[in-house]
Amino acid sequence: MKERITKEGFRRKRGRIRLGLCCIFRKEPIRFRSTTAKHLLQFSRSEQLRKLSAVCLHNSKALLASLEFLKKNGIGAFRILSPFLPRYTHPDVGYTIDDLPDFQIILNNLKQAREFSQKHDIRLSFHPDQFILLSSPQKKVVENSIKELKYQAMLAEYLGADVINIHGGGAYGDKQTALAHFTENFQKLPAELQQRLTLENDDRSYTVGDLIPVCRDLNLPLVYDVHHHRCNPGKLTVEEATELSLSTWTVAGREPYFHISSPLRGWHGSDPKPHADFIDPDDFPECWKCLEITVDVEAKAKELAVLELLRELDK
């Protein structure tokens, strides 16, 4: 900690680290809405679409408000929640954008969001949830996953988001076989989806060491989650994993994407996996501080945690 010189003018500058907010706000009154298939199914199709349209329209406005907040507060990235257009791929109530009565306003808002984020250099990303599995031995599971990924790729296209980040999925008793399934399924995806997909190490199955060969093979960037790494490190140190992950981005000339969080109840004794409200500055790897990277802050206090970490890194 000695190398941080506090004297004005000699302040050690952090690398251009862009901090990212994940999905929602703790205190700022910006809320995204959702709805359920069960609720929708009691109405006629046209009534369903009216309700869905209202929610999607609300969310498109909430996104614009989010970006405005990020710009004002120096936050450089935003992860868009998966049900931004809720139940889009649901087998019974799924829809396309132009089914929605307000689709023109919604599309216009998405276009505005893209222009705003480009103008103010706010990086947008997606993180499909735990059901999205390209490594599953079940054909139906992979099919549903691809359907959802295509939906997120469509949104990413409208919004100019460059990252759709997923995990390796289950190990199914044999990681190498599962990763072979992943590779096989990845190669069948449309190019516009392949271009955006990234792989993230997780806190139970796949370590950075497990994923690096797949990433090299498929030319796939690795989103390095240092909290997951500390829960499930494999053989690599944080410095080694950082270096390996960086190489998967720089080969494509893209800005690396990392994740940070702190354990809810500390590193000792109880389960370290659940996330804390804020980031303990000691959890932020020293070796990241001079890098030009995006770091998503996975903390329960959301924008408050991002702002606090920003201040901490500026010290």
Next chain:
DNA sequence: GCATGTCAAGTTGTG
């Protein structure tokens, strides 16, 4: 208003 149960989906590890 507020408490509570429910919501599309898969997999893993814990108690």
Next chain:
DNA sequence: CACAACTTGACATGC
């Protein structure tokens, strides 16, 4: 063997 946790609560219902 049920259940919480996972990147994340929000919504609907009933009092």
